[in-house]
Amino acid sequence: MLKDHPNGGESITTNPTTNEIALKEFFYLDCSKSFDTTNLTWVFLSNTQIPTRWSAAAAKGGINNDTLFIYGGFSTNENDLLNLVYAYNAQIDTWNTPNILNNLNIISKRNVEAIIDFNGKIYLFGGTSDELGLSNDLIILDMINLVYNIGNLNNAPTLDFIMVLLYYRIKI
Template identity: 35%
Template structure:
């Protein structure tokens, strides 16, 4: 190692130490995804080109969390660009984050790509998943239960700026056996994108808001998917009238 290389190496070492101890301040971003494992809140990807492979996290340990000036940390980057997609927690030890993506390192994929991040080893892998692999999509939502299953619903096929290929199917990724299973389409709601998905303790996933083409979906109609018996239903909300939104 010559003098210049030694100089650069020393400065890189100092920078890495500063990053590990004091964290850093990431630039602004949008259309990222997040997942909480233990005391680390991870954020993946971004619409911004320079941050599309970012894997950063906040240490949210309550006893040491500085709510005024929290510290960010950088982890191993994602194997491919990641945006307009979803991340969920699964695996036998509930310490693996699964990214459901429509992009590979070579561009758009025809089927959904799954990347797995081992939060203990801080390593990425592309698991070999059996079953009926869903078509790739973006602007969908996915949630995970406590039994290693991830439920992915909605979205639209990319690239398709006319939004005329919108999905209302639901797919279940069982992360314990690494298999895709198609859920029930009986009484499924209309296709949609840009909505929220929330899994309640009773096993109901609530899907609220969203868009279909140029139209937004009324907040009073709340489709629900019951993960206990794999069935769809619709709740009609009362009370204050809310405008449709996505």
């Protein structure tokens, strides 16, 4: 399945009381078909109960590598913030909150650097949160077994670094 699924984001408004509005749009571009880059045909999936998020990390994974995972980010809905991870199943067009087997007291963060490897793991580096402020920790979410791990923080870089996956090795 070659589909690009952008979602959410924020819209800056001219309303002085609500300067930013979280968007609840969800759509995809089917990259398995020929398309004209000057006139893209987006398919809207606005009927799904998408969680309102922006500044979140996202990755494709799961047992069949067909699930879109969203971690952290901002939300205008206080109840949304209780769930760190959401998963979208494109086959049945539904969102759910996966049951992560060990939460390790992981807190929701935003502006996280995220990469995935070929083994179904998403590596979440740094980010910000109300509880921690800026952080340079490394959280690993196994998207197949739904388990968190904490990465090795020995000699962790400063907060302004990014991650790159090079031939099964993570470089920060």
